[in-house]
Amino acid sequence: MNKPAPAGPSTLIDVAREAGVSPSTVSRILNGTARVSDDKRQAVLKAIARTNFAPNLMAQGLKKGRTHTIGIIVQDISSPFFDETLHGVDDGLKGTGYASVIVTGHWSALEEADRIRLLLARKVDGIVLLSGSLPDDELLHFATQRPIVVTGRALDAPNALGFTMDNEHGAWLAVRHLVELGHRRIAFVSGPPSHADASSRLRGYRRALEEADIPFDPKLVVEGNFRENSGVLAMNYLYDAGTTFTAVFAANDQSAYGARLALYRRGVHVPDDVSLVGFDDLPGSAFTTPPLTTVRQPLYDIGNTAITALLRLINGDRVPTRVPPVELVVRETTKRH
Structure with missing residues (x-):
C-alpha cells in the first residue's frame, strides 16, 4: 500500500527519506550534477512524484x-x-x-x-x-x-x-562497400561545400576511390543541399547529361530518399540496376522501399x-x-x- 503524501508542502528531506538516499543526493540529481545509477535516479524521481515535491527553482536560481x-x-x-x-x-x-x-x-x-x-x-x-x-x-x-x-x-x-x-571515415566506409561489390562508376550527391561535414564526406569518397585505383571523375559528383529535392535533381542531372553509373552514394539519407524517388520515376530498379547508399541512418531509413544501406551516425x-x-x-x-x-x-x- 502506498504511503499517503504529506499534508503540507513536502521537502527535500521528505524525498530523501522516501527514496532511501541522502538529501544531498536528491539535490545533486535535481541540479544535474549527480553521477548515480539509473535505479537510484528512478527511485528519487518516483519519490518526488509520491511526495508531490516541487523544487523551488526560482529560489535555487536566485541563490546560484x-x-x-x-x-x-x-x-x-x-x-x-x-x-x-x-x-x-x-x-x-x-x-x-x-x-x-x-x-x-x-x-x-x-x-x-x-x-x-x-x-x-x-x-x-x-x-x-x-x-x-x-x-x-x-x-x-x-x-x-x-x-x-x-x-x-x-x-x-x-x-x-x-x-x-569522423565523416571522412564514414564516407570511406560507404564507398569501400560499393567498391567491394564491384562498382567502379559511383556517383556522389554531395552536400554544400560550406559545410565542414560535407567537405569531409567528399574527401572520404575520393580517398576510397584512390585506394581502389579508381580515377576520380568530377562528372560523377553533383552538389546537393542535404535535402530530398537535391537527390532528385542530382539524378535527373546525371541522366539528362548521359552520365553512366552503377551506384550512388548520397551525402545524407534525405538526399538518398530523393535519389531513390528519381530512380523510381525513371524505371531504374534499386538495387538491381543501381545500388544506393546514404549517410546518417535516420529512423525512417530502415523502412524505405527497399530499406536503405547507410552510414549510421549515433x-x-x-x-x-x-x-x-x-x-x-x-x-x-x-x-x-x-x-x-x-x-x-x-x-x-x-x-x-
Whole structure:
C-alpha cells in the first residue's frame, strides 16, 4: 500500500527519506550534477512524484545566479536529423530540473550569432549549438559569457567544448562497400561545400576511390543541399547529361530518399540496376522501399552527450566527450555489380 503524501508542502528531506538516499543526493540529481545509477535516479524521481515535491527553482536560481534554462540552437527544426538529436537532448535533461529553449540557426552564421545573443539576453545557463556555421573565434567570445557546447567540430577551450564524428571515415566506409561489390562508376550527391561535414564526406569518397585505383571523375559528383529535392535533381542531372553509373552514394539519407524517388520515376530498379547508399541512418531509413544501406551516425547519443557535457560545464566539471563511432549498416539497396 502506498504511503499517503504529506499534508503540507513536502521537502527535500521528505524525498530523501522516501527514496532511501541522502538529501544531498536528491539535490545533486535535481541540479544535474549527480553521477548515480539509473535505479537510484528512478527511485528519487518516483519519490518526488509520491511526495508531490516541487523544487523551488526560482529560489535555487536566485541563490546560484541561474535560471535553470538551456538554449538549444538547431539548424532545421523540420529535419529528422535534428529531431533524433533533440530526442537525446531531451532525455539528457530529464530529472535535472532544467528546461530547454529551442531556436533555429538556418545554417547561417549571422542568424546563429543573433540567436545566441537572444538566448544570452534571456539569461540561459548555457547553450548547445547543434552543428552550424559560426566561426570558432565568435563562438569562443560568446563562451566568455556562458558555457557553450557545439557539435560538428573539435573545440576545447575555457567554457567551451566541441566534438565531431569522423565523416571522412564514414564516407570511406560507404564507398569501400560499393567498391567491394564491384562498382567502379559511383556517383556522389554531395552536400554544400560550406559545410565542414560535407567537405569531409567528399574527401572520404575520393580517398576510397584512390585506394581502389579508381580515377576520380568530377562528372560523377553533383552538389546537393542535404535535402530530398537535391537527390532528385542530382539524378535527373546525371541522366539528362548521359552520365553512366552503377551506384550512388548520397551525402545524407534525405538526399538518398530523393535519389531513390528519381530512380523510381525513371524505371531504374534499386538495387538491381543501381545500388544506393546514404549517410546518417535516420529512423525512417530502415523502412524505405527497399530499406536503405547507410552510414549510421549515433544521432541520439550526439544530443545526449552534448547536453550532458554542457550541464557538467555549468557546474565546473570538464570531462572528455565520447560518442559511438560511425558504422556502415548494410540493408537492401546495395548488391554486387
